[in-house]
Amino acid sequence: MLQRLRQLITPKDAPNERAARGQLGEKKAAQLLKKKGLRILHRNWRAGKDELDIIALDGATFVFVEVRSRNASAKVSGYHSVTAKKKACLLRACRAFLRQQRPRPAHFRFDIVEVRLGNDDELTIHHYENVSLFPDSFI
Numbered sequence: 555m556l557q558r559l560r561q562l563i564t565p566k567d568a569p570n571e572r573a574a575r576g577q578l579g580e581k582k583a584a585q586l587l588k589k590k591g592l593r594i595l596h597r598n599w600r601a602g603k604d605e606l607d608i609i610a611l612d613g614a615t616f617v618f619v620e621v622r623s624r625n626a627s628a629k630v631s632g633y634h635s636v637t638a639k640k641k642a643c644l645l646r647a648c649r650a651f652l653r654q655q656r657p658r659p660a661h662f663r664f665d666i667v668e669v670r671l672g673n674d675d676e677l678t679i680h681h682y683e684n685v686s687l688f689p690d691s692f693i
Contacts, residue, residue, distance in 0.1 A: 579671070580621045582669050583621040587617075593611045599651065603643075615661040615663060617663055617665055618644070618648050621669065623669045624670050626670050626673070628670070632666060633685075645688070663684045664684070
């Protein structure tokens, strides 16, 4: 899969390789979440400049998912690559989404799905559930 992706991208398209890797990662993450029984509501939901990669339902719980697509050789895991600045953007987007919901959901959580793409189409996916993002006073 990644090998095919590299074949399609020429050197002048190298900046697009990152976007293609991200799209592939989001597709694989959505497939994993569906397999686990979550219902995908939105992909790439935007609130201004902020974006939520996936919004899903796990029973009655809204799940906000950040997908981190990484090369297998990446030094920092997808889980640890979510910086304080990124968390602030995600928090703003979650608040914007929840403000639109009537009635407001009683339960929601934040997950990270890390998709590692290696050579020879090797793919590793880690799903981190209920990652700490929301402060105790979250409204």
